[in-house]
Amino acid sequence: xxxxxxxxxxxxxxxxxxxxxxxxxxxxxxxxxxxxxxxxxxxxxxxxxxxxxxxxxxxxxxxxxxxxxxxxxxxxxxxxxxxxxxxxxxxxxxxxxxxxxxxxxxxxxxxxxxxxxxxxxxxxxxxxxxxxxxxxxxxxxxxxxxxxxxxxxxxxxxxxxxxxxxxxxxxxxxxxxxxxxxxxxxxxxxxxxxxxxxxxxxxxxxxxxxxxxxxxxxxxxxxxxxxxxxxxxxxxxxxxxxxxxxxxxxxxxxxxxxxxxxxxxxxxxxxxxxxxxxxxxxxxxxxxxxxxxxxxxxxxxxxxxxxxxxxxxxxxxxx
Numbered sequence: 147x148x149x150x151x152x153x154x155x156x157x158x159x160x161x162x163x164x165x166x167x168x169x170x171x172x173x174x175x176x177x178x179x180x181x182x183x184x185x186x187x188x189x190x191x192x193x194x195x196x197x198x199x200x201x202x203x204x205x206x207x208x209x210x211x212x213x214x215x216x217x218x219x220x221x222x223x224x225x226x227x228x229x230x231x232x233x234x235x236x237x238x239x240x241x242x243x244x245x246x247x248x249x250x251x252x253x254x255x256x257x258x259x260x261x262x263x264x265x266x267x268x269x270x271x272x273x274x275x276x277x278x279x280x281x282x283x284x285x286x287x288x289x290x291x292x293x294x295x296x297x298x299x300x301x302x303x304x305x306x307x308x309x310x311x312x313x314x315x316x317x318x319x320x321x322x323x324x325x326x327x328x329x330x331x332x333x334x335x336x337x338x339x340x341x342x343x344x345x346x347x348x349x350x351x352x353x354x355x356x357x358x359x360x361x362x363x364x365x366x367x368x369x370x371x372x373x374x375x376x377x378x379x380x381x382x383x384x385x386x387x388x389x390x391x392x393x394x395x396x397x398x399x400x401x402x403x404x405x406x407x408x409x410x411x412x413x414x415x416x417x418x419x420x421x422x423x424x425x426x427x428x429x430x431x432x433x434x435x436x437x438x439x440x441x442x443x444x445x446x447x448x449x450x451x452x453x454x455x456x457x458x459x460x461x462x463x464x465x
Contacts, residue, residue, distance in 0.1 A: 172232060172407060176207040179397070181237040182221025184214045184329035188348030188433070192266045192395050193237045195427045199418035204410070210237075214329055217305075219245065219252060226258035230402035232411060235262065238398045240306045243451050247458045262397040262408055263415040264438030264446060266428055268350040269372045270306050270391050272314070272364040272381070275340045283365035283384040286344055287318050294321040296343040299333045307346035309454075310367040310381075310391035312461050317386050337361060348393050349374065349432035367391045374432060394436070394450070396443060412440050 179197065181190045193210055201208040213221030218241040228234035236242075236259060246256060272283050280286045290296050300311035300322075315322065325342065327333040330351045337345040338360040349372060355361040356375070363378045367390055371380055381389040397415060399408060418424055419435035428435050438446055 172410075173204050173206045175233060176209050177201075177204065177233050177235065177411075178209050178211050179235045179237050180211050180213050180221045180225050182213055182215075182218035182241070184331050185212050186351065187330040188268055188350040188393060189237050189239050189395055191350045191431050192268070192428060192433055195424055195431065196265060196415070196418040199421050199424055200411075200414040203414040203417050217241065217245065217249070219249075219254065223253040225398070225400060226254035228400050230400040230404075232399065232403055232407035234400065235411070236398040238396045239393060240450070240454070242398065243447065244305070244309065244454050244458070247454060258401050259398040260401050260403055260408060261440055261443045261447060262399050263412040263440060264394060264396040264436060264443040265415055265419055266395045266433045267436045268348045268393050268395075268433035270310055270346055270348055270367040270393055271352060271375075271378075272310070272344060272346055272367065273337060273352060273356075273361045274344050274364055275337060275342075276359045276362050277340070278343075278362060280362070280364060282379055283314075283381065283386070286364050287314075287320065287384075290318070290320045290322070290343075295323045297325055297341065298322045299325050299327050299337065299342050299345040306367075306391035306393045307348070309457060309461070310346050310389055313389045313391075313457070314381075314386060316461055317389060334361070346391075350428075351432070353430075353432040374429070394446075395433075396438070408440060 179193055181193055183189050190210065190212060197208040197210055213224055222236060225234055225236040242256065246252060274280055274286060280289060298311065300308045330347050333345055334347065334352060334355060336342045338355060352361055356363055363375055365381045365384050366372050366375065366378055367381050369380065369382060369390060371378065397411065416437050416439065419437040425435050
């Protein structure tokens with residue numbers, strides 16, 4: 147007889163508690179998910195979709211705690227030094243893979259964390275102000291070649307948005323004036339008012355501004371078009387097939403978190419991502435649920451790191 151996954155996870159926690167009394171009542175207090183970005187960004191949006199359902203399954207509040215700054219490294223370091231008891235989690239994304247490849251002196255390292263589950267993914271867009279004359283990425287590249295130094299926001303260092311911009315710059319031979327921002331929301335303000343010529347951001351964070359006409363999508367940095375934006379070409383269709391940068395979002399816990407707790411958290415995440423209402427909200431917000439259990443998530447992270455190692459090496463070589 148095969149036990150339902152939720153019951154199996156509960157039994158695992160109960161059995162583990164026999165050898166560790168601290169697990170006997172887990173969870174017995176609110177669970178905090180640290181989002182290392184400002185409220186309103188892609189990671190934040192998706193976590194807020196799933197947190198209420200996870201809370202219902204776990205029987206405790208699941209609280210979103212935004213700790214932005216230093217290219218996602220502040221919030222990440224907080225979780226990396228947190229007690230491994232299942233009460234402090236990290237909203238992980240591509241930065242967890244890429245930052246160690248391009249930055250030095252980090253206050254955290256990948257081994258400080260243990261994967262819990264993959265949750266969602268979203269597309270990244272090349273965008274311009276809604277009143278710009280460009281209809282697509284090809285139009286923008288033509289303008290950028292004619293006017294070197296256009297102001298753009300590449301996104302946080304190491305983010306998929308930043309890497310998409312860097313790959314386009316290398317492939318098209320462009321020169322920009324890069325303006326750094328602490329997160330997506332302030333970037334979008336200046337993109338919407340015309341201060342910036344172009345920006346790259348997750349669809350989950352910009353869908354409302356696209357619908358209102360404040361922003362215009364030039365291309366989707368993906369191998370396939372988004373079902374939410376079927377008329378927007380991919381970067382491949384624009385002539386840049388290797389300028390691909392999809393965002394994934396997941397959960398990590400501090401290293402040393404008991405496996406039974408990790409399994410219970412992963413099961414709560416599975417239930418949340420399978421919920422039809424959550425799936426509909428995620429899609430409306432510009433993303434889609436894409437659950438990976440702990441083992442599959444670990445394997446995905448290995449492949450993801452290998453892919454980004456190749457991209458970083460190639461971009462650095464051609465700069």
